[in-house]
Structures are given as structure tokens and as C-alpha cells.
Amino acid sequence: MDIFLTNSRSRTKERFTPLDPANVRVYVCGPTVYDRAHLGNARPAIVFDVLSRLLRHVYGAEHVTYVRNFTDVDDKINARAAETGRDIAEITEETIGWYLDDMAAVGVAEPDHMPRATRYIAQMVVMIADLIAKGHAYEAEGHVLFAVESYADYGALSGRSLEDMIAGARVEVAPYKRNPMDFVLWKPSAAGLPGWDSPWGRGRPGWHIECSAMAQDLLGASFDIHGGGNDLMFPHHENEIAQSCCAHPEGSFAKVWLHNEMLQVEGRKMSKSLGNFFTVRDLLDQGIPGEVIRFVMLSTHYRKPMDWTAEKAEVAEKKLRRWRRLAKGVNPGAALHDVLAPLADDLNTSLVLDRLDSLARAIEMNQTDPTKARFAPSIEDFVATANLLGLLLPGTHDWSMQGFDLxxxxxxxxxxxxxxxxxxxxxxxxxxxxxxxxxxxxxxxxxxxxxxxxxxxxxxxxxxxxx
Structure with missing residues (x-):
């Protein structure tokens, strides 16, 4: 099965050809762990979980390496510790546990590697020192900054003009910068804040360097796919490319870039001030099954804005109750190639869901009135195909009676x-x-x-x- 993906860097849909079919490598930017995962955080987790399942289906589970990181050193985490009086390590450990529990509830399998930034400080220091030695970074007032002008292709991913990028960088303008677009690789840490010894004094890494260091360590200088929300395209992913390609010019960093669109709630941007801000746990505690949340997420193409509505959740629940009734006690057979074809076409999950529901209705009709039999696959193959979307998975809890009072x-x-x-x-x-x-x-x-x-x-x- 050929897979086609829309590469954000080339802005075209391309046939996916792995660098090494025996070792397909994927890196996805994970959460900053200071609070519960909100609904928007679940979208990339679910999207790239489906991608991982598809790649494992096509190339074999043992031939795919999927990495998703945790950012556990960040100013937001420091602020939460100061606000609550709690230890930073305690906050991050608790939040990572929450995240994994909530993602498991929406059917997200754990990646092969889940590196934490704080465990890769040494690799970051080595990469930063290398960038300085190669003339791509400089030290100034206890900071180390990447010199954007030293990388000719800066801006190629996001397609931003010089003026746009300068405007976007103004919030970080500082007197020690040679160029307002230069970004921090290392910064000093005051007493009471997390810090590590380095050639530039006690400090902590900037945000962008962590992903470059972890991807290099776990996947190499070149790998197949880098994913994340499109809000990360600039500056985070742009900066990752610049520092990684300069530190390791022998590699190409990520070959394909995938970005999912953002999420809204009832047609409006999710915001605490609007009263429409939900965490995944909020919805689970309201009795909405995680599988329903996943279904709603997959009902919109990952490159389109996704609107969470109560009506969509209700429709998804009805469909899944019917599907679960069909699947009860059934062992999965073989995934249906024709039904999965849209999944291989740039992860068109919404079309796969439509096809699955049509097949479910055909199966139901054949069961209730054999005299009006129409073509329908075996229930076993129907279940196997749903499994590839992370739905009706064997061994998962049957929630179909959850919250229903007779x-x-x-x-x-x-x-x-x-x-x-x-x-x-x-x-x-x-x-x-x-x-x-x-x-x-x-x-x-x-x-x-x-x-x-x-x-x-x-x-x-x-x-x-x-x-």
C-alpha cells in the first residue's frame, strides 16, 4: 500500500518513501507538562497515533520507531511551582502521569520512546557547543543564541518573509542579540530555578534545542517524519531545522513535515474567558467515553480546523454504540484494503469512518433480514479495520452501557x-x-x-x- 502525505515544507502531497523501510522514524512534539492536557492537546496525539498505526500496518510494527517528547523544563512549569509552592519534579511527574492516563483513555498507544528534556541536558550542551564552534551561535551576557543569518534557508518551512519573522521575534528583542530573530539556546538560571552547569555558567536550555538534541540522539541526523500542531511551525519547527541542519550538515533532519490544524469548541476558539475551555479529563468526567472523543477528532481531516460540538459527540456515541454491538465478542480479522485506502491518502480518517459506518449498516441489515442481503464484509474484518483507527480495540473496556440508567x-x-x-x-x-x-x-x-x-x-x- 502506497502512502501519500502532505509535506508542509514542499506544500504538496507526496508519495511517502522512507529513508530505510526497515527503520521508519517519526518524531512528534509532545506537551509541556505543567497542567492537564486540554482538548486541543489531544488532537496531535490522536492524529499521529493513527499515522503510527498505519505505518506499522504497512511496514511492520518492528520496523517503525515513534518518538514523542515531554518538555519538563519550562518557564510555565517554574511559574506553576512558584504559584503552588510545590516541587517542580513533583509537578512534572504528576502531570506526565495525567497525560498518559488521559491519552490512553482516548485510545492513544504509548510511543516507542518518550524522552524528557531534563534527561537530555548533556546532549543539548554538546550540540550548543558544536554550533558555537561552527560559527552558528554566540555567547552574550550568559546567554547562548543561534545566529539566524548563518543559516541561508531560515524561513523555508513556514514561508515567512524577513519582515514577518522579525515582527514575530520582537517579543524576544534583547540588547545582547545581534539580530532580533536570533533565538535562545541557553539562558542563565537564577537561584531557586532549575539549572545545570555548562561552559556558559549555570543555566537551562531554550525551548527549541531540546527537540533537536533528542531527535538526533534517538533517530539520527536524518529521519522520515516530524509532526506537530501548525502553531509550532514558526518559530519552533523553523528553529529546530536551522539548529539541527547547522549542527549536523551531513543530515537533512526531517524529510517530511506534517502539521495538524487547530481546534475550536462550538465554532469558537477555545478560551477560559469564553467558558468553553475543556481538558480531556473534564469530558471524561462528564461521562463522555474516550472512544467518542477520538471518533469526533477523527471525523475531521487533520489539516482542517476541527470544531468540537456536543452534537458531534452525540452522533459519534450513537454510531459507536451500534459498532460495539456488532463487535461484541468478535476477534479481529484482516483490515479491508478498500476501506483503508483513504487513510493512506493523507490520513483521510473522516472518509474511512463514513465507509465503516456504511459497512456496519450493511452487516446489520444482513443480520436482521437475510432475504435482503447485500454485500457486507465479515464482522471480523470490519473490526480489524476499525482497530487501525484505534477504535473497537480488543481488550478495551466496553463503555456502551456506561452511564445508561434503565x-x-x-x-x-x-x-x-x-x-x-x-x-x-x-x-x-x-x-x-x-x-x-x-x-x-x-x-x-x-x-x-x-x-x-x-x-x-x-x-x-x-x-x-x-x-
């Missing part, structure tokens, strides 16, 4: 039954009972009352409007 329907049936005992008209009892049975609910009626028990084929969506 007590209201039980009370209503008991009330109708009591009336029927007096009028001798059991038509309404029979109608409601038939609807419950059709939805996979076992109806137990006795002198003691009415008990409703979800069965193996329980489909909560079929009960809508019965109460």
Missing part, C-alpha cells in the same frame, strides 16, 4: 403494567416490552416488580424516546 424505563413499565392489570388492555405493555427486547434488554416481570437487565446485544441508542 431504572426510569423499569418504573414506567411497572406503572403501565399496573394500569393494564385493571383495564385488561396489555397492548402498551407488549409494545414497550417488545421495544426493550429489540434493544437487547432482558425484561423480568414478577409480583415483586419489574427488572430490566442489559443483555449481550444491548443497544442503548435503540431506547431513545421510550421514556
Amino acid at each position: 431504572s426510569g424505563l423499569a418504573a414506567r413499565l411497572a406503572e403501565i403494567r399496573a394500569t393494564a392489570m385493571e383495564t385488561k388492555d396489555f397492548s402498551e405493555v407488549d409494545r414497550l416490552k417488545a421495544a426493550l427486547v429489540a434493544a437487547g434488554v432482558e425484561v423480568r416481570m414478577s409480583k415483586a416488580g419489574v427488572e430490566l437487565v442489559p443483555g449481550a446485544g444491548f443497544d442503548a441508542s435503540a431506547l431513545e424516546g421510550l421514556e
Whole structure:
């Protein structure tokens, strides 16, 4: 299966040809760990999890190396420690645990490597010293800065003009900079802040150098794919390219660059001031299953802005309840090539979901009325194809009954039954009972009352409007 990806650097869709098919290498920028992952943080995690699953499907699980980092040294973390009085290491350790739990809840598998910036300080110091030696960086007032003018291709990724880049760099203008676009590789640390000894004094790394050092150490001077949100394209990814290519001119750094678009909530930018800011944990605690969150995320192409709405979550939940009813107790077969074709075409997950839902309806029709049989794959192959999107995974918790309370329907049936005992008209009892049975609910009626028990084929969506 050929894979086509839209390379942000060339701005074209290209056939993906790995540098080494036996060792396909991917690096994705991970979170800065000072607080719960918000909904927007989940989008790149899910997008590149799907990419990883596709690459493993095509090239073999043992031939793909996927790296996603944790930024655990940052001014935001320092500010959170000062605000709470808590130890920095305690905050980062707790937040990493939260992130992994929340991403697991939305079906994101852990990458092969999850390096932490604080464990790669030595590699960063070596890279910075090398950049100084090669004339690409300079020391000034305890800082080390990358000299942007020393790299002729600076700006090629983002396509920004010199004026645009200078405007974007003005917030970092300092008297010790030779050029306002020069960016920090190393900065001094005051007492009470994290710091490490270096040739330039006690200090800590700038943000950009960490990814270059970790990618070089784990994937080499050249690797296949670098991913992240499009908000990172400038300056973060632009700066990564500059420092990496200057430090290791024998390599090309990342061959393909992939960027996902940003997320909105109900048509508006997510913001605490607008009251539409959600963490992943907020939604999980509201009873929205992680698989539903994943489905909604995948229903929009990764290069388009994604709008989270309550309506989309409701639609996703209904579809997944039906799919889970079909998949219950089924072992995955072989993924369907025709259904997966859009996934290999620049990760068109929304089209794959549409095709899967059409197949689910065909399977359901064949089960309910064989006389109207139409083409449908085996349930096993349907499940295997959904698995490649990180859905209906074997061994995952079946949430399809989660939060669904049958007590209201039980009370209503008991009330109708009591009336029927007096009028001798059991038509309404029979109608409601038939609807419950059709939805996979076992109806137990006795002198003691009415008990409703979800069965193996329980489909909560079929009960809508019965109460």
C-alpha cells in the first residue's frame, strides 16, 4: 500500500518513501507538562497515533520507531511551582502521569520512546557547543543564541518573509542579540530555578534545542517524519531545522513535515474567558467515553480546523454504540484494503469512518433480514479495520452501557403494567416490552416488580424516546 502525505515544507502531497523501510522514524512534539492536557492537546496525539498505526500496518510494527517528547523544563512549569509552592519534579511527574492516563483513555498507544528534556541536558550542551564552534551561535551576557543569518534557508518551512519573522521575534528583542530573530539556546538560571552547569555558567536550555538534541540522539541526523500542531511551525519547527541542519550538515533532519490544524469548541476558539475551555479529563468526567472523543477528532481531516460540538459527540456515541454491538465478542480479522485506502491518502480518517459506518449498516441489515442481503464484509474484518483507527480495540473496556440508567424505563413499565392489570388492555405493555427486547434488554416481570437487565446485544441508542 502506497502512502501519500502532505509535506508542509514542499506544500504538496507526496508519495511517502522512507529513508530505510526497515527503520521508519517519526518524531512528534509532545506537551509541556505543567497542567492537564486540554482538548486541543489531544488532537496531535490522536492524529499521529493513527499515522503510527498505519505505518506499522504497512511496514511492520518492528520496523517503525515513534518518538514523542515531554518538555519538563519550562518557564510555565517554574511559574506553576512558584504559584503552588510545590516541587517542580513533583509537578512534572504528576502531570506526565495525567497525560498518559488521559491519552490512553482516548485510545492513544504509548510511543516507542518518550524522552524528557531534563534527561537530555548533556546532549543539548554538546550540540550548543558544536554550533558555537561552527560559527552558528554566540555567547552574550550568559546567554547562548543561534545566529539566524548563518543559516541561508531560515524561513523555508513556514514561508515567512524577513519582515514577518522579525515582527514575530520582537517579543524576544534583547540588547545582547545581534539580530532580533536570533533565538535562545541557553539562558542563565537564577537561584531557586532549575539549572545545570555548562561552559556558559549555570543555566537551562531554550525551548527549541531540546527537540533537536533528542531527535538526533534517538533517530539520527536524518529521519522520515516530524509532526506537530501548525502553531509550532514558526518559530519552533523553523528553529529546530536551522539548529539541527547547522549542527549536523551531513543530515537533512526531517524529510517530511506534517502539521495538524487547530481546534475550536462550538465554532469558537477555545478560551477560559469564553467558558468553553475543556481538558480531556473534564469530558471524561462528564461521562463522555474516550472512544467518542477520538471518533469526533477523527471525523475531521487533520489539516482542517476541527470544531468540537456536543452534537458531534452525540452522533459519534450513537454510531459507536451500534459498532460495539456488532463487535461484541468478535476477534479481529484482516483490515479491508478498500476501506483503508483513504487513510493512506493523507490520513483521510473522516472518509474511512463514513465507509465503516456504511459497512456496519450493511452487516446489520444482513443480520436482521437475510432475504435482503447485500454485500457486507465479515464482522471480523470490519473490526480489524476499525482497530487501525484505534477504535473497537480488543481488550478495551466496553463503555456502551456506561452511564445508561434503565431504572426510569423499569418504573414506567411497572406503572403501565399496573394500569393494564385493571383495564385488561396489555397492548402498551407488549409494545414497550417488545421495544426493550429489540434493544437487547432482558425484561423480568414478577409480583415483586419489574427488572430490566442489559443483555449481550444491548443497544442503548435503540431506547431513545421510550421514556
